Amino acid sequence: xxxxxxxxxxxxxxxxxxxxxxxxxxxxxxxxxxxxxxxxxxxxxxxxxxxxxxxxxxxxxxxxxxxxxxxxxxxxxxxxxxxxxxxxxxxxxxxxxxxxxxxxxxxxxxxxxxxxxxxxxxxxxxxxxxxxxxxxxxxxxxxxxxxxxxxxxxxxxxxxxxxxxxxxxxxxxxxxxxxxxxxxxxxxxxxxxxxxxxxxxxxxxxxxxxxxxxxxxxxxxxxxxxxxxxxxxxxxxxxxxxxxxxxxxxxxxxxxxxxxxxxxxxxxxxxxxxxxxxxxxxxxxxxxxxxxxxxxxxxxxxxxxxxxxxxxxxxxxxxxxxxxxxxxxxxxxxxxxxxxxxxxxxxxxxxxxxxxxxxxxxxxxxxxxx
Numbered sequence: 384x385x386x387x388x389x390x391x392x393x394x395x396x397x398x399x400x401x402x403x404x405x406x407x408x409x410x411x412x413x414x415x416x417x418x419x420x421x422x423x424x425x426x427x428x429x430x431x432x433x434x435x436x437x438x439x440x441x442x443x444x445x446x447x448x449x450x451x452x453x454x455x456x457x458x459x460x461x462x463x464x465x466x467x468x469x470x471x472x473x474x475x476x477x478x479x480x481x482x483x484x485x486x487x488x489x490x491x492x493x494x495x496x497x498x499x500x501x502x503x504x505x506x507x508x509x510x511x512x513x514x515x516x517x518x519x520x521x522x523x524x525x526x527x528x529x530x531x532x533x534x535x536x537x538x539x540x541x542x543x544x545x546x547x548x549x550x551x552x553x554x555x556x557x558x559x560x561x562x563x564x565x566x567x568x569x570x571x572x573x574x575x576x577x578x579x580x581x582x583x584x585x586x587x588x589x590x591x592x593x594x595x596x597x598x599x600x601x602x603x604x605x606x607x608x609x610x611x612x613x614x615x616x617x618x619x620x621x622x623x624x625x626x627x628x629x630x631x632x633x634x635x636x637x638x639x640x641x642x643x644x645x646x647x648x649x650x651x652x653x654x655x656x657x658x659x660x661x662x663x664x665x666x667x668x669x670x671x672x673x674x675x676x677x678x679x680x681x682x683x684x685x686x687x688x689x690x691x692x693x694x695x696x697x698x699x700x701x702x703x704x705x706x707x708x709x710x711x712x713x714x715x716x717x718x719x720x721x722x723x724x725x726x727x728x729x730x731x732x733x734x735x736x737x738x739x740x741x742x743x744x745x746x747x748x749x750x751x752x753x
Contacts, residue, residue, distance in 0.1 A: 463483060660692060677694035
């Protein structure tokens with residue numbers, strides 16, 4: 384039957400080649416914006432073409448199938464294999480990849496007669512090489528794109544974390560100061576207008592600081608160059624921070640910072656130390672606003688700088704709504720940042736109802752000269 388229909392057999396033998404070439408033309412002969420979408424839908428056509436190839440290879444008589452067609456068929460299937468590996472989703476890739484690879488490596492076997500099993504294995508192994516090359520040609524750019532997307536996602540996550548830290552550490556500190564000053568001004572406005580005016584001046588200063596922090600955050604969003612041009616505050620701003628905190632509330636803060644402590648810390652560690660102290664003072668203002676005294680001490684050693692922020696117990700109980708609040712992620716985030724620098728951070732009750740935050744950051748002090 385097959386021998387009496389030679390042209391029909393030849394047409395059937397060419398069918399997989401034409402189908403595979405048609406699938407590639409269907410994918411690429413489109414506007415550029417649609418090419419990638421269609422390349423991602425080649426898994427099913429590739430599977431169908433591979434099945435046609437296997438059927439025609441092992442059901443049609445070898446004499447009726449021209450070897451040139453089968454060779455062209457293998458070449459087009461290899462192109463489909465590379466495109467499917469590069470663009471198709473993993474779920475569609477699982478059936479398409481082994482079926483297409485099998486069609487490529489098995490096509491010569493029906494055309495070879497009288498060969499031993501070892502020679503057949505050698506032929507299959509030979510055709511595995513272009514299959515592996517096609518898979519590698521599609522898998523490498525796919526892997527690179529996945530790594531690029533992962534890097535972009537990590538960069539965005541790091542930027543969001545930096546934004547949240549800036550907003551929490553600096554803006555929240557200034558806003559809490561505004562709230563305290565507004566409350567104080569409300570009570571003294573009727574009896575002592577001069578004190579109310581001083582409170583308004585402090586509110587203005589804290590508002591300007593909050594706006595400056597917001598501006599720095601917005602500039603950071605516009606690119607790394609703008610952010611790098613203005614480094615975060617360091618220990619050089621600590622005296623003004625303590626002075627502003629003392630003047631804004633009822634808590635008197637004493638700063639004990641030897642010159643060696645500031646010199647010992649790197650710029651990154653100094654910025655982290657400043658953040659830690661800001662967070663500690665903000666927590667004092669939130670949870671113990673009427674504490675009479677607090678101490679900020681930096682204690683340098685041979686290899687570290689220890690930061691201690693201690694406050695006494697307030698004279699009034701914390702309001703229920705404030706006591707029930709769990710606060711933000713300031714201390715956990717700062718503890719993680721301290722660990723990333725090789726240090727530690729802890730906080731807990733101290734003395735008779737007070738609170739102490741302790742952080743230890745690595746330092747490399749210069750040897751003192753006689």
